[in-house]
């Protein structure tokens with residue numbers, strides 16, 4: 532279910548890239564590589580802040596992680612890198628017993 536949801540989100544982002552609606556935040560990310568790179572770094576930093584807290588709040592950590600995954604996916608879609616190629620790498624590492 533989780534993977535299906537990410538597939539759907541990727542399909543929506545691809546649609547936004549092909550036909551950007553006015554006022555779409557994702558469309559701006561998809562057409563501005565520097566902006567999306569900055570957001571990925573910002574969101575990664577925010578995840579780290581949450582994970583480094585003395586008392587990690589699971590809901591807040593999940594919110595920040597979701598922001599990071601969303602912006603990472605937008606960066607990948609913008610660059611034409613399929614999400615499946617990321618999951619393939621992870622799958623191959625597991626099957627190959629690299630880690």
Ligand SMILES: N=c1c2ncn([C@@H]3O[C@H](COP(=O)(O)OP(=O)(O)OP(=O)(O)O)[C@@H](O)[C@H]3O)c2ncn1[C@@H]1O[C@H](COP(=O)(O)O)[C@@H](O)[C@H]1O
Pocket residue numbers: 540543547554555556557558597598601
């Ligand atoms: N999953 C998301 C998603 N996650 C986060 N964001 C946006 O990312 C933006 C930046 O997040 P920040 O945490 O930096 O928040 P901020 O409001 O900029 O606040 P600051 O911390 O920067 O001051 C916010 O405006 C969020 O709304 C998202 N925007 C869109 N999506 C998905 O993308 C779809 C298409 O979006 P649009 O094309 O924009 O309609 C949506 O239906 C959603 O499914």
